[in-house]
Amino acid sequence: MDAVSGPDRARFERHLAGCAECAREIASLREATARLAAATAVAPPPALKARVVAAAAATRQRPPAEPEAAARGRRAHGGQASGRQARGWRAHGWLGRGRLALAAGAVAAAAVAAAAVLFGLSNGSMHDQLSRAQASSQQVAAVLTARDATMMTGAVKGGGTVTIVMSHARRELVFTAADLHPLPASRGYELWLIGPAGDRAVVMLPPGRHGMTGPVIAAGLRPGDHLALTAAPTGGASRPGPMMLDVVL
């Protein structure tokens, strides 16, 4: 596989950094929206309080969500990632802690989506969509800024290049692709984790924009896992098909 050239790598870095900004952008827009709500404050009827307090006394509370960090091992995962070479892939130190040019387009797009969701303009449960969007942006940011984050780049059979930023400590990676060869309408790209612990489909890649696809997160990486990219029917495949990309993690 060929290594990715300098300008392409820079494009990836900008794209990923811009998406890491999305989480902060969405959070600040949520706060502004909340101010719109709070400014309409009006004293409720006094009798309401007794009803609410009584109802609460009769209502079970939900326990806290499982802390994710506890589920992740902090042990080193088969040695340090930096300096690792895998099948002709180039590993680069990730510059996440330095200043990166922001992908202004990605942040602006997030703002438009955030506005739509915050105001419930579409159908369906938009606030849940926003929460999910924010959660995934934060997850991307967390991997990119992890102490042991390492970037790998490489070429896809059939066209396109891929960039992965992985954190062994978090057992997660962020996957982005550029210029993937378009597939027919009934098919899409699917990301798989293949390994001794079993093969599992990660996600169908979302449609690309301006030639960039993703980022998507793959979590729960296990020792010996390979990351594979296949073409699959749009609903996903039950087993990985021929691999257009196979990376040892």
Next chain:
Amino acid sequence: MTSASPGGRPPGAPRDRGESIPPDPPGTLAAGLRLVARGDPDAFDAVYDLLAPSVFGIVRRVVRDPAQSEEVTQEVLLEVWRDAARFDPGRGSATAWVMMLAHRRAIDRVRSVQKESERERRTAAADIPFDEVAEAVESSLERERVRRCLRSLTELQRESVTLAYYGGYTYGQVASLLGVPAGTIKTRMRDALIRLRDCLGVAS
């Protein structure tokens, strides 16, 4: 008179790396929620007093009907009671969480209960200016700030926000009410929200 921003951070002040939101000082909503999460009824009593006016205010503004407004307000506050332990401060302030809940529940109620003919009647109600209020609560400083920032928007931005946020209309409905393409509404909403955020001094 200086305006205090939540968490004590002046607008535009740089954030520490890795920090996503300003910490909530003790005695505020987030501190109360931590106690509510443990089932403390006195804490819930206090949290009710802090939240009920804001929740009821936005619900009533969207839902309009007084009896249903009370029902939805109760639903929201019960959800706060039920899920207090799941509130994640890393995702934003406690106020933002509760206001999102309140707004969502209000919109859900409007869309599920009201029939199309009632929606058309509400079109006239959407013309009611933001100033309309039955009994105002303290925090008039905040109301003035929001009012001023809404006034700083262009007319199209302000109308889009009013119809979408307070009116609970969909893109298509806002677009057709304002006689503007849906794509333009999307951009106006984004611009309005960013301007409001910057005007209100929300750190970003």
